[in-house]
Amino acid sequence: xxxxxxxxSVSGAPGQRVTISCTGSSSNIGGGYDVHWYQQLPGTAPKLxxxxxTNRPSGVPDRFSGSKSGTSASLAITGLQADDESxxxxxxxxxxxxxxxxxxxxLTVL
Amino acid sequence: QVQLQESGPxxxxxxxxxxxxxxxxxGSISSYYWSWIRQPAGKGLECIxxxxxxxxxxxxxxxxxxxxxxxxxxxxxxxxxxxxxxxADTAVYYCAKSNPWFDPWGQGTLVTVSS
Numbered sequence: 001x002x003x004x005x006x007x008x009s010v011s012g013a014p015g016q017r018v019t020i021s022c023t024g025s026s027s028n029i030g031g032g033y034d035v036h037w038y039q040q041l042p043g044t045a046p047k048l049x050x051x052x053x054t055n056r057p058s059g060v061p062d063r064f065s066g067s068k069s070g071t072s073a074s075l076a077i078t079g080l081q082a083d084d085e086s087x088x089x090x091x092x093x094x095x096x097x098x099x100x101x102x103x104x105x106x107l108t109v110l
Numbered sequence: 111q112v113q114l115q116e117s118g119p120x121x122x123x124x125x126x127x128x129x130x131x132x133x134x135x136x137g138s139i140s141s142y143y144w145s146w147i148r149q150p151a152g153k154g155l156e157c158i159x160x161x162x163x164x165x166x167x168x169x170x171x172x173x174x175x176x177x178x179x180x181x182x183x184x185x186x187x188x189x190x191x192x193x194x195x196x197x198a199d200t201a202v203y204y205c206a207k208s209n210p211w212f213d214p215w216g217q218g219t220l221v222t223v224s225s
Contacts, residue, residue: 047215
């Protein structure tokens with residue numbers, strides 16, 4: 001059971017917008033620690049998608065955006081494309097457990 | 111840009127020690143933090159710990175006592191040792207630069223614990 005809670009799966013049709021939530025607690029997200037997001041295509045290493053809550057590394061399309069409020073964070077993907085189908089993980093820091101990940105969310109493009 | 115590559119045995123016997131090395135290219139290992147992260151098949155990610163180029167370490171409390179990380183700045187490498195392994199330690203092991211977000215990552219190496 002992960003310290004950060006993500007929905008196991010989300011889905012959307014091409015062109016639609018989907019969001020993936022990441023819920024923590026006062027010892028991690030709510031404690032002011034930043035949230036980072038990763039995309040993991042099948043059989044590959046995770047790739048940084050969003051860092052420090054809202055920032056996109058160079059090369060990541062602006063269809064991907066992040067937000068954080070209270071003890072939760074969200075990843076939004078607009079203009080859904082077939083190659084967005086992937087696993088997505090949130091990550092933060094916990095004052096007791098150090099670095100923590102969410103359990104991951106599988107995005108299916110219908 | 112910085113690239114990372116894991117290396118080490120792909121098969122370790124139960125109760126023995128898992129040893130992996132991460133080679134960093136395209137940049138210096140100095141003045142940065144570096145991490146090991148693992149992922150059992152079909153499961154999520156778990157951070158094992160982090161090491162600074164000076165050798166200062168911080169480990170996941172759930173693994174503390176079994177984990178040792180070290181760094182060799184002359185070789186631009188850092189290493190992981192995990193003792194007393196069991197089947198539960200079977201996973202793909204990744205090394206990554208810790209910014210504190212993890213980027214970039216190595217491609218990962220599968221380590222299977224089996225007799």
